[in-house]
Amino acid sequence: MKELCINETIVKEITGGITAPKGFSATGAHIGLKKKKKDLAIIKSELPATASGVFTTNLVKAAPVIWNQQVVNNKIKGIVVNSGNANACTGELGFRHTEIMAQTLAECINASKEEIIVSSTGVIGVHLPIDKIVEGIKTTITSLETTREAAKRAAEGIITTDTYTKEISVEVEIDGKTITIAGMAKGSGMIHPNMATMLSFVTTDADISKEMLDKVLKDSVEDTYNMISVDGDTSTNDMVIVLANGIAKNTSITEENENYFRFKTALDYVNRYLAKQIINDGEGVTKVLEVVVKGASTKEDARKIAKSIICSNLVKTAFFGEDANWGRILCAAGYSGAKFNPEKTSISFSSLGGEILLFTNGEPIKFDEDKALQILKERKIQIIISLQDGNEQATSWGCDLSYEYVKINGEYRT
Amino acid sequence: MKELCINETIVKEITGGITAPKGFSATGAHIGLKKKKKDLAIIKSELPATASGVFTTNLVKAAPVIWNQQVVNNKIKGIVVNSGNANACTGELGFRHTEIMAQTLAECINASKEEIIVSSTGVIGVHLPIDKIVEGIKTTITSLETTREAAKRAAEGIITTDTYTKEISVEVEIDGKTITIAGMAKGSGMIHPNMATMLSFVTTDADISKEMLDKVLKDSVEDTYNMISVDGDTSTNDMVIVLANGIAKNTSITEENENYFRFKTALDYVNRYLAKQIINDGEGVTKVLEVVVKGASTKEDARKIAKSIICSNLVKTAFFGEDANWGRILCAAGYSGAKFNPEKTSISFSSLGGEILLFTNGEPIKFDEDKALQILKERKIQIIISLQDGNEQATSWGCDLSYEYVKINGEYRT
Numbered sequence: 001m002k003e004l005c006i007n008e009t010i011v012k013e014i015t016g017g018i019t020a021p022k023g024f025s026a027t028g029a030h031i032g033l034k035k036k037k038k039d040l041a042i043i044k045s046e047l048p049a050t051a052s053g054v055f056t057t058n059l060v061k062a063a064p065v066i067w068n069q070q071v072v073n074n075k076i077k078g079i080v081v082n083s084g085n086a087n088a089c090t091g092e093l094g095f096r097h098t099e100i101m102a103q104t105l106a107e108c109i110n111a112s113k114e115e116i117i118v119s120s121t122g123v124i125g126v127h128l129p130i131d132k133i134v135e136g137i138k139t140t141i142t143s144l145e146t147t148r149e150a151a152k153r154a155a156e157g158i159i160t161t162d163t164y165t166k167e168i169s170v171e172v173e174i175d176g177k178t179i180t181i182a183g184m185a186k187g188s189g190m191i192h193p194n195m196a197t198m199l200s201f202v203t204t205d206a207d208i209s210k211e212m213l214d215k216v217l218k219d220s221v222e223d224t225y226n227m228i229s230v231d232g233d234t235s236t237n238d239m240v241i242v243l244a245n246g247i248a249k250n251t252s253i254t255e256e257n258e259n260y261f262r263f264k265t266a267l268d269y270v271n272r273y274l275a276k277q278i279i280n281d282g283e284g285v286t287k288v289l290e291v292v293v294k295g296a297s298t299k300e301d302a303r304k305i306a307k308s309i310i311c312s313n314l315v316k317t318a319f320f321g322e323d324a325n326w327g328r329i330l331c332a333a334g335y336s337g338a339k340f341n342p343e344k345t346s347i348s349f350s351s352l353g354g355e356i357l358l359f360t361n362g363e364p365i366k367f368d369e370d371k372a373l374q375i376l377k378e379r380k381i382q383i384i385i386s387l388q389d390g391n392e393q394a395t396s397w398g399c400d401l402s403y404e405y406v407k408i409n410g411e412y413r414t
Numbered sequence: 415m416k417e418l419c420i421n422e423t424i425v426k427e428i429t430g431g432i433t434a435p436k437g438f439s440a441t442g443a444h445i446g447l448k449k450k451k452k453d454l455a456i457i458k459s460e461l462p463a464t465a466s467g468v469f470t471t472n473l474v475k476a477a478p479v480i481w482n483q484q485v486v487n488n489k490i491k492g493i494v495v496n497s498g499n500a501n502a503c504t505g506e507l508g509f510r511h512t513e514i515m516a517q518t519l520a521e522c523i524n525a526s527k528e529e530i531i532v533s534s535t536g537v538i539g540v541h542l543p544i545d546k547i548v549e550g551i552k553t554t555i556t557s558l559e560t561t562r563e564a565a566k567r568a569a570e571g572i573i574t575t576d577t578y579t580k581e582i583s584v585e586v587e588i589d590g591k592t593i594t595i596a597g598m599a600k601g602s603g604m605i606h607p608n609m610a611t612m613l614s615f616v617t618t619d620a621d622i623s624k625e626m627l628d629k630v631l632k633d634s635v636e637d638t639y640n641m642i643s644v645d646g647d648t649s650t651n652d653m654v655i656v657l658a659n660g661i662a663k664n665t666s667i668t669e670e671n672e673n674y675f676r677f678k679t680a681l682d683y684v685n686r687y688l689a690k691q692i693i694n695d696g697e698g699v700t701k702v703l704e705v706v707v708k709g710a711s712t713k714e715d716a717r718k719i720a721k722s723i724i725c726s727n728l729v730k731t732a733f734f735g736e737d738a739n740w741g742r743i744l745c746a747a748g749y750s751g752a753k754f755n756p757e758k759t760s761i762s763f764s765s766l767g768g769e770i771l772l773f774t775n776g777e778p779i780k781f782d783e784d785k786a787l788q789i790l791k792e793r794k795i796q797i798i799i800s801l802q803d804g805n806e807q808a809t810s811w812g813c814d815l816s817y818e819y820v821k822i823n824g825e826y827r828t
Binding site: 057058059060061088089090091123124125126235236313317320326327330331333334335336338339340342343359362363364401402403405406407 | 471472473474475502503504505537538539540649650727731734740741744745747748749750752753754756757773776777778815816817819820821
């Protein structure tokens with residue numbers, strides 16, 4: 001258990017998964033889409049929950065994404081997720097299958113299909129074995145529970161090639177009430193099962209208005225999931241969903257007051273943790289990179305530079321090769337579209353192996369290659385870009401580009 | 415020798431390099447920046463030539479790029495290029511070094527330094543050994559010639575990790591006069607010597623106004639160099655320069671008339687050839703990919719989709735693995751920012767091994783995996799995206815992402 005104090009909001013990590021907040025039950029099971037691993041997850045909210053979602057910006061959207069965009073403004077009673085098949089690029093029949101998944105869960109938990117969020121991940125361009133799924137939902141629903149184990153089963157049901165489940169649960173005080181926020185995610189890893197799908201489901205017993213939930217999720221995603229990159233490909237299925245059922249009975253958050261920011265701090269904590277876990281679990285990853293851009297004139301410029309660096313293949317391969325190639329970093333900053341002055345820019349690396357300055361005020365520094373190698377040998381490396389242009393900053397997270405990445409992605413489908 | 419008829423303009427490929435157009439001499443030599451290979455190239459125009467340049471859009475610009483942006487609107491008498499050191503991120507001293515290079519060549523050919531284009535490529539962040547370069551220019555200038563061999567020497571002087579020189583020379587008739595256009599380029603290969611620098615120098619004896627030369631170069635680059643991608647990183651040193659000395663004595667091209675389009679057809683031919691050679695010579699490349707987007711509603715949408723697909727790591731690794739993973743192609747089209755209707759889209763592959771349709775009208779097609787493999791086994795593969803949205807089209811060129819790419823880029827600097 002860890003305690004973290006950010007902006008004076010105390011966020012306390014507790015044991016548990018998405019069933020930790022009051023009023024949520026869950027389960028997961030193997031229903032035959034994959035060979036052996038779990039491939040179905042169900043979440044149920046005791047009370048109809050205020051919901052918010054952020055979906056892929058890809059023009060090509062999988063059927064469940066289109067469905068969720070229609071229903072997410074309703075109160076939501078349940079979520080059903082299958083892994084092993086993304087139900088993407090599957091035409092009209094694919095959309096019909098999503099509707100059947102919603103309808104099936106709705107019947108099981110006494111809801112209408114418009115109160116159900118649906119999600120799919122896995123191979124694309126293949127129709128779902130819908131009979132198996134309908135049967136699977138009906139069988140699995142009997143194991144819905146509020147236990148720690150049930151949350152774990154759900155977290156297992158959504159992963160594809162992830163090597164471990166990604167779960168977190170935190171508590172934060174909001175006007176004297178303890179509210180809980182929990183989340184589970186599946187990563188795109190370095191593997192990107194056909195489409196690099198990232199799914200994240202967050203539950204909370206906080207009472208928050210639809211308008212504020214939409215705002216807080218959108219803002220939080222901007223600094224968490226949107227700041228990670230494995231390879232820059234945006235999936236047809238990506239989504240982040242938050243359900244808030246209000247059972248904690250805090251004064252409802254309806255404006256951007258102190259309580260809103262306390263909630264946001266805790267939600268950021270959950271989302272940042274899950275986002276970083278996605279990077280950490282990438283197969284083929286040998287280095288986990290954190291790019292910190294400081295002293296930018298605008299937040300947007302800081303974000304652009306941080307993302308451009310973390311997305312650069314040349315930067316990624318240099319870190320794989322443990323090569324202190326700061327020129328590629330400056331180059332990636334240069335084509336990011338952000339405004340900054342290279343003449344005032346500094347670049348340094350930091351890790352458990354030490355810290356080293358490589359470039360400052362527009363001039364290269366003669367540095368100790370051995371010391372640089374000590375730093376670059378570590379698995380977690382921080383790249384710090386200081387712009388001296390203002391006070392804004394942003395952080396992005398990513399990984400190196402390894403032989404293993406190419407191998408896995410070259411052979412995925414066959 | 416090949417003859418190609420495009421839009422009724424006959425472009426004839428002839429033997430020769432950048433000294434093929436009348437009034438241009440050149441040379442190249444080893445002056446000690448690299449261990450053994452040539453590292454200096456000089457081009458001289460007998461008459462002051464109208465010049466045009468397209469430069470990297472990277473905010474971080476190497477010293478010679480900044481120099482050229484200042485002098486390119488003058489008439490130009492010479493070009494000096496060194497390879498082995500990019501003179502990028504080298505501060506004020508770096509800019510002073512560029513000026514010295516210009517001054518040195520100017521003195522040798524009786525010009526002023528403002529009539530000299532300078533270019534550098536190689537490692538970044540290291541100051542030039544300027545004394546060696548000054549001495550080298552003075553020695554090398556004595557070998558300036560208009561011969562085929564001299565052009566070859568120049569083409570050798572600009573390459574870094576390219577495995578062969580890239581040269582072309584063509585003739586086209588413009589109102590009864592034969593005009594010649596020639597070019598040489600160095601690629602970014604898969605190697606990207608620190609920064610993926612692409613340099614291209616084009617000479618012509620055509621008579622064309624500065625205004626029209628700027629326009630024709632800008633338009634030509636859009637459909638040639640700007641449509642190739644190795645890994646999406648934009649160098650600090652990239653440039654394309656055209657010199658036109660008017661010696662062919664055609665009626666000067668001063669407006670977008672038929673002669674302008676004949677000239678553009680020939681220039682496109684030269685630029686497209688050089689651009690494709692850059693892809694073909696990428697080390698680590700096992701597949702050369704051509705993406706043809708047809709039936710787009712706007713040219714810009716067609717370009718966006720073609721470039722998004724050719725830049726996708728997931729698409730690139732799939733081709734490396736000879737995997738008919740059309741979903742990744744549709745996905746990359748989807749996040750390109752272009753407007754199209756996935757429900758009307760078709761995707762097919764074509765190569766010497768045959769042709770196969772994989773996705774049509776929004777639905778996957780059950781295809782013969784063996785047949786797909788036959789097609790994907792070839793080195794050159796065409797990916798055809800048909801949108802049925804209009805009549806615009808665009809083509810992009812790129813390559814797969816291989817183990818070799820990671821290896822080379824992980825170990826470049828060390």
